Amino acid sequence: MGLRRKSREFALQFLFSHDFQGRSRAPEDVDRDVELFCRFFDVSEKSQGYGKELIHGICAHGDAIDTLLAEHSHNWRVERMSLVDRNILRIAVYEMQHCDQAPAQVAINEALEIAKRYSIGESVAFINGILDAVQASLTTE
Template structure:
């Protein structure tokens, strides 16, 4: 697994925890930073995970607005927590990280949805992110 794939998993964990536990993302990131300091071999994945989480936090309103626009018939509150975190993570990569090809961001999110969410989540995540990608290219 590449360092960026590991970073996406770590970012997903942090976004999910903050959402489910109703804790501040700052507290979650702080705990993860302390953990990462004790594991120097994971530094590369930690740095990108932090960049993702910071990016999602900085652009959350815009990201959430796009997700709600393109998740036809679904509110953010109705989505499984994992799907919501994945959509935010991948939407940030698509919209704000020029280093990551759109297809990679979508594929990685779909694979994480297959691993951690419901049977239908991968199709849902793929569809919403595809529409966000189309919006970004317009």
């Protein structure tokens, strides 16, 4: 497993926990929570760099990301999605919008691989459909 995948998985695990606990997205709170998470769960130093970039970016742009997800997830409110699926989607959308080093198709493929590991089988198609729609909308802008 590559370093970027490990970073994405670290980000997913943190965001899941953060979301589950209803924690604040304020930068100072996220900084503190990330440091505690890394210490308690012994997150490798190598995977922290990109993982923290994802976490901070998603928390900073969370409302815009959730709005974009809501626009492309027909019959599903973002709040109703499973915590795992919702955060996998957030990571991929953030990468598609804000990370030039990760092409959209790579972000989608990584999201699907992570979904296979952390979610249920039906979620892979669900995530793929939403991310394909998001990617199409971003390329037409």
